[in-house]
Amino acid sequence: MAKARIVSELAADIKALKVQGARRIARAALEALTAAAQESKAKTTSELYDELLAAARELEQTRPTEPMMRNALEDALRYTLAFCRSHPARSVRELSRALQAHDQQMLRQMDRSVETIARYGAAELGDGAHVLVHCHSTTIVAVLRRAQEEGKHPTVTCLETRPLFQGRLTARQLAEAGIETSLAVDSAAGTLISKADVVLVGADAITAEGDLVNKIGTHTLAQLSFAHAVRFLCAAELYKYDPLTRWGRAEPMEERDAGEVWGDGRYARESRTETGINHRSKHGSGTKQGEDDLPIPDGLRVLNPAFDRTPARLISAYITEAGLCPPAQLALWAGSSRGGGAEKTKINR
């Protein structure tokens, strides 16, 4: 079976976090699937389906805590399978074109959802609200930009987000949008929380219980918000709901390489990628030789959980494209907006 180069390249980029954040990953995966279909040399539509199934599996395995990518790929596969079954006489080319149209429609829907979330999210921020944010989320950036456009002039503090410093990307984008922005280390959260009117985070996954899975540190921030009676909001598309948790499956939690913690954070040095994210090379210019450059000492186990799980009771609301959603309702709302569990069957030939 032919393997699409574009899929393997994207898989490597996602693993290396050159493409990061749930929405970007889901969108890129969908685009790669469309491109793989266009480049395919498959002779029959069922052969093409098998190739796409393998491509989807390769992409899904890159980051286990990304149901938005899984949902998007599964919807595209379900569409492909339905097309194969209902149009047995159509050609590979026709299927590939139909899939492209389907995927583009999904991407447009994702764009519309974020615009709507930005509108609903901005409505939750008072004039001059002080917002504390964590990690990098295209969705929270959209909310804050929208609030700025509406003349609400939020003041935002971004937590740096160890170990890979995605908070710096958020800080850069907000500052470029003319928003009054500060950057602080993660451990300053306990000091900064008392100045915040609202804490705003994104989501990688939302479980059947309404719990939020997001960048490591989110749970601590939610606990702090609760203790200080600060509103804790999560801006997320319903597509981030993981339908597999409905059957009691625990959301898998990605554990990343220890070198990210002990060694250099990839966002720690200035050098731009095509996505605007900073890179840091292992011994890049200006890197001081020090503890970071030494190997991890024998006997030391360095932990690097990428995500944590915030219980629904600590979340004031999810800001979704369907409106402001109480955590306990999210699975219901998401279930009615999409089909749920995926069908990944092989075609019987």
Ligand code: RUB
């Ligand atoms: C990114 C992260 C973001 C969510 C939401 O983690 O936790 O908060 O993915 O982002 P990582 P978006 O950098 O490890 O991918 O709102 O853009 O989907």
